[in-house]
Structures are given as structure tokens and as C-alpha cells.
Amino acid sequence: MFPLISPASGAAGATQRLPTISVVTATYNARAFIDRLHGSLSEQTLHDFEWVVVDDFSTDDTVDYLKTLPSPGTGGMRLYRLPGNSGGGLAVATGVAKATGEAVVIIDHDDELFPDALRSVAENWHLIRKDASLAGLFFRIVDPASDSMIGAPLAPGTRFSLSWMSNCRADIHDGSFALKAEDAKRHFAPEVMENVCLFGAPLTEMSQDKTFLVADAGPLRFYHRDNPSSQTNSVKVSRKVVYSYARLLDLADRWYLRQPMRWLRHTLALIRFSMFVHRNPFHHLRHMKRSLPKLLSLLLTPAGVASSLLGRKPRLVDFPVLPIPSLRSLPDLRSSPATVTAGVDTRDEAHLP
Template identity: 25%
Template sequence: MKPLVSVLTPAYNRAAFISEAVESVLNQTYDNIEYIVIDDGSTDDTYNILQEYEDTGRLRLLTHKNRQNRGQSASLNLGLKAATGDYIVILDSDDRLHQDKLQKQVEFLEQNPGIGMVYGQAMAIDEGGKELFPIPPDNHVEPGDPNRLLLDCYMALPGGAMVRKTVFDRVGFFEEDFRASQDHDMVIRLAEAAPFAYVKGTVFYYRKHDDTISSQGLERRWRAGFEILNRAATRYPYKRSTLRKRRALLHFRMGQVYWKQGNVGRSAIHILLAGFGDPVRAVNVILGVEKPN
């Protein structure tokens, strides 16, 4: 028997893209799939579109009680509780999978029983589907070190990875208190719990939108980043240099946010803390040698 793959898609107001995401799962070359879509209280036509798919028996549609909007983490947790597969894949509702993704990643994990998570490349696309660039770049090499992943946040869990259900069972659920950066929090917890690997090649298409995150949204993201870092430091023996450099990067990002908000004083404090925490990287950023991740 082929292993069962549970694919989870949290969906909120993505009527323009949800059919494309769903079809990319239903048209996989791998056929032993349990597809669970969680509508997070959509107010556009997303829920109606998903109901039509459910009526055909091609996916299972879940909602929160009274069709409340509870956020991506709560939606994914609802899906994880319902999932029965050997492997878990998460796909955002505006992205799409490469048709061979499940087949290739199942084969890899079946051949490498000591690996808990495998990921591949995303191909960034614009709103119309035009291909832009690969993420990570073609020269990417995975060191298999949680320190590197915590520091640079380079892996896309939604779309890019396939994870053994036993590893998810070990690390628990997504943190519902986070309304931003919950994916980064989960991926480093997974990396702490089991070895992970990278296989070059496009496995999904990541849609880049023209709309930008508000300064309030960015502030929420980087504040969550500090909490994620603090929790990581208590769970796993990260290098002190990793923790220091990640904290410096978060201060740099907060400095950018406050600068855009016109709060020069608070911005300066965070920029100074970033420089003290990682002076080499600070100089490289100033000189344009490196762009912070």
C-alpha cells in the first residue's frame, strides 16, 4: 500500500486563487491523498467554491464553530487533528503544488526513514502565474543544522515541505497566539525534533502579491519573532552566537518598522541594538554587501 498523504489548506477570502490551489492537489501524479481544506470564516465566495468541491467528494471541508474567523494557526490545528495520513503537506490557498511534488517527496522519505522532513524549491510567481525566480536559489545547500534555520529563516513550510505525521505528533500544534510568523515557529520546532533534508527542484509555486504588509502587520510579525526566539532558546541548545545574531536581526527589522512609522527615536534604539548584536553583518548591510533575511 502506498503511504497516505494528508494535504491541508487553510483558506480565507481567496476566491480568486482557491480553485487553482485545489486543482494542483487533485491533479497530483501521486494518488493516495487525503485532502482537507479548512475555511476560516471567508466572507467572499471562497466557502461556496469549496462546498462545490466537497459535494463531488474530492476533498473534506472543515470550518470553525459558527464559521468563525480564528486565524491560520487555529485552522491548521483543526486540520492536523483530522489528518490520518503518514505524511503531512501544507499548501496556502493562493499557492499551488507542482504536479510531481507528492510523488517525489514520498519516494525520498520512504527511502530515507531517518529523515523527518524534506523540502524543495518554490518558484515565485506573480498574480497572473508568471514565473519569477526560485526560492531558495539553485546553489542552495542544506547543512541540516537548526542553528542555520533559526538564524536565516530560509525554508517555506507551506508548500515546500513534507513532514512525517509522527514528527508533528512529537512537536504539537501551531501556536494560536501568533497571528504572524507561526510558520517559522513550527518549522524550527520540526527541525529541532528530527533530521531534515533538501532535494533540489521546484515542488510548489509561491504567489507574490502586489499588496504589501502594513507597518502594524510587520511590527506584529517581528514582535512575534522575539517570542519565537525566546522559546527556542529554552527548548534547544542553540549556539549563543546564533541567538545573539537572530536577536540582532529582529532589532534591525523593528528599527525599519519604526523608521517607516516616523518614530525616529525608537528606530534608532533598535538599529543600535542590531549593530551591537551583530556588528559584522551590520557593516555588510550598510555597505550593501548583504541584504538581511
């Protein structure tokens, strides 16, 4: 895969055209957390952005409350609701498909942005705008419990694949990406994300032929972990977990050799999940294309079956298969009555100061 490349050099011109920015958020029973995110969006020092929110079939009053919120940016706020719960991936995909910006920033409903976050995206965008080999910008994140950045720093201008980061810099286990819209719409398309629950899968697939660039900026967001229903705090196994893990294993490259035991456990877990979800230890193989990962999985099948019989059964969930064509025609739930707009500075920001 891609080697680590030394930081880029050279200064940008005096003025740069700002990208249009779409912030995409999937919500699910987010009433207790959405004010935190909305407040941070309302306090952005760059106001020219749109907020696209897709609710993943919440069972609380999240949607009704979102209808009442003022748009945090001058680009407006749009709200959609899926006809069933997708586990998050399809809600994000729908938001990305609806986004109109040149840059797409995906933010969880229980996180919050730093005030200069979107301005940082805009001011770094010229570094990747015309480089077809780059899929997006990478920013650090902060743990609010310790008020410190997660993991050791990467030099601004560093290019990397997600596989390199996952296997060579495991201390940086999370971050924020500002993605080029054309790449985001391809790899986060609803047809792809219907099966996905782990965003590492499309990001790893994206960086098979493109890289990400470390932005010359501070952290983008606080990474909150106080939501008991989040994927981090509430581990569930589903058909989407089987697909996501299978894709990650199928995308294995030379960087994976840096952590062989991690990927041994990964493969055994995938066999177990196939057993529990599909009652077939070989089911995940249909999601894999390459011969070597398939062979590795086949060799480990007896051990995986044994661990599924002896180990504790995971919590299983089932997500309905939602009709993709209908998602493209979902109505904007804020379009009528008229959307409330925030009292923000609407001065022209076509150029950087």
C-alpha cells in the same frame, strides 16, 4: 545545534510502500485564488491523497464555493470552518489535527503545486520513514515572476535545522516541507498554534531535536505573491506576533551568532510589539524559558521603549481566543450532501513503478 551533514548515499529498494498523504490548506477570503491551488491538486500525477481544508472564518463566499469543488484526490476532500478568525495558525493546526495521512504537506490557499509534487514526496519518503532523527523532507520552491528557484541549491540528502537555514542560508528564505504526521501533530497542535502566526516558530522548535532532509527532487510549488491580504503583503501586529517572535528568540542557538545584527533588530522589534500590543515592554518575557535571551532582552529594553515612542505605530489586530476542544468536533461541511468526486485514475498505487 545541528551541524551540516554531508549528503546521504545509497539507493532505495526496487519498490517502496507509498505513504498516505494529507494536504492541509487554511483558507481566508480565498475565492480569487483557490481555483489555482485546486487545479494544481487535480493535475497531480499521484492521485492517492486527501485534501483537508480549514476556513479561517472567511467573509466572502469561499466556503460555499469549496463545497461545490470536486475532490482532487481519491482520498477525498474535507472542509471545516473555524467559529472566528485566527490569523491562520489555528486553521492550519486544526487541519493537521484532522489529517489522517502518514505525510502532511501544508500548502497556502494562494499557491500551486507542480504536477509531480506529491509523487516526489512519496518517492522520497523512504529516506526518512524509519529514521527517528528526521522530522520531514524539504523541497525548493519557484518564484513564478522569474520562473526560477528561490535561493541557491542544497545538496540532496543534506540534513539541517531550521535555525541553520535561517541564519546560514538566508538566501533560501522559504521552501516546502513534507512532515511526518506524528511530529506535525505535536508541534502544530491547536493548543500550540492558538498563539502562533509565524510557522517558523513551530518548525524551529521541531528541529531542536530533529532535522529536515533535503529531498532528491525538483521544486514542490510556485510561491505566488499576488495576494494583497497575505501575511507577506499585509503586515499586522498582534498578540500572536509577540508570542511567535518571543519563541523564536528563546530558541536562539549558536547559528544565530552568524547574524547578530539581525537578532538585535529582532529583539528590539519584540520589545516594541510588547509595548504596542500589551502596553508592557516586558510582556514577551513570560513566553521565554531561557536565561540568556531574557537577559539580552532586558538589556535592550530602554532602546526598545525609545524606538516604540519615536517610531511609527504599526497596524494592530486582535484575534479572539477560540475554544480548542470545540475545534476537534467541527463538522465536515462537505459530508452532507455527498461529496462530489473527481474523475481521476483510481488504479492501485501501492508500490512505486
